[in-house]
Amino acid sequence: MRFYHDLPPSKLRNALSRVQHWHIRFNNRLAKWVGGCVLCGRTTAEATLSSRLCAVCTEQLPHHLSSNLSDTNEFHRCVQCAHLLTTAETHCLACVTEPPAFTETLAFADYAEQLQHALLQYKFHNALHLAPMLADLLHHALLHYAHTHQPDVIVLVPQLDARTSERGFNPLRLLMQHIALSSIWGKTPPIYAPDALIRLHHERLQIHVKPDMRRKQVKNAFAVLDKALFENAHVLLIDDIITTGATLNEIAHVLKKSGARRVDNLVIARTRKTPLK
Numbered sequence: 001m002r003f004y005h006d007l008p009p010s011k012l013r014n015a016l017s018r019v020q021h022w023h024i025r026f027n028n029r030l031a032k033w034v035g036g037c038v039l040c041g042r043t044t045a046e047a048t049l050s051s052r053l054c055a056v057c058t059e060q061l062p063h064h065l066s067s068n069l070s071d072t073n074e075f076h077r078c079v080q081c082a083h084l085l086t087t088a089e090t091h092c093l094a095c096v097t098e099p100p101a102f103t104e105t106l107a108f109a110d111y112a113e114q115l116q117h118a119l120l121q122y123k124f125h126n127a128l129h130l131a132p133m134l135a136d137l138l139h140h141a142l143l144h145y146a147h148t149h150q151p152d153v154i155v156l157v158p159q160l161d162a163r164t165s166e167r168g169f170n171p172l173r174l175l176m177q178h179i180a181l182s183s184i185w186g187k188t189p190p191i192y193a194p195d196a197l198i199r200l201h202h203e204r205l206q207i208h209v210k211p212d213m214r215r216k217q218v219k220n221a222f223a224v225l226d227k228a229l230f231e232n233a234h235v236l237l238i239d240d241i242i243t244t245g246a247t248l249n250e251i252a253h254v255l256k257k258s259g260a261r262r263v264d265n266l267v268i269a270r271t272r273k274t275p276l277k
């Protein structure tokens, strides 16, 4: 009889990935059988944002966007980086002093409470049954953005290939598979180009890193594969979370060097920070 430590590393990896896939399939089945809210299990009849969320969990999501699509900045955030503002200005002090390469950022919610939990479970613990619900939130943010903007190209913050094999999936791409851009932009949807950018190296997780350090870490981490696509284009860049904005800023730089005339960001969650003046 052979034990796991006798197995060569590649076989062990395959065996682990098989277990991981059973786990994912089991979770998905469970979510289907049990039904109800993916966060608390309650059943609900009056879902507003997502049919997979009960009214109580929807209410508790720390979201920024009102259900009225014309109301673009109900919670008064910096137009450029989506930080909370206490004054009537449109931009925070940081964006005025050192303007990022992107023009606007739209964030669905704060990276806190249930949403933080759901994103962590989804990305790091293979809770793939949360994908349709998270895709609904992303869809809602896209509807808000589409109300006033018509981008030419949509790209995603790329994940390193090695990371995708390690995780077994690409979290952002999986969410986008649930979204039909034609249902948002009608007959002239933007070109969806998830392969137009690649990530060249990956840095450590970034939550506690100072902005300066973060900027150095992401320097030269991205490259454009299809330059022609971005010539004079208005690009919408999608990510799950914005923290310091350094990653998005670096990509916006790269896109602009490739000819993009404007880059905006759309994210599911924005980490909280003390409001800037």
Ligand SMILES: [Zn+2]
Pocket: 037, 038, 039, 040, 041, 042, 053, 054, 055, 056, 057, 058
């Ligand atoms: Zn719930």
Ligand SMILES: [Zn+2]
Pocket: 078, 079, 080, 081, 082, 083, 091, 092, 093, 094, 095
């Ligand atoms: Zn700002």
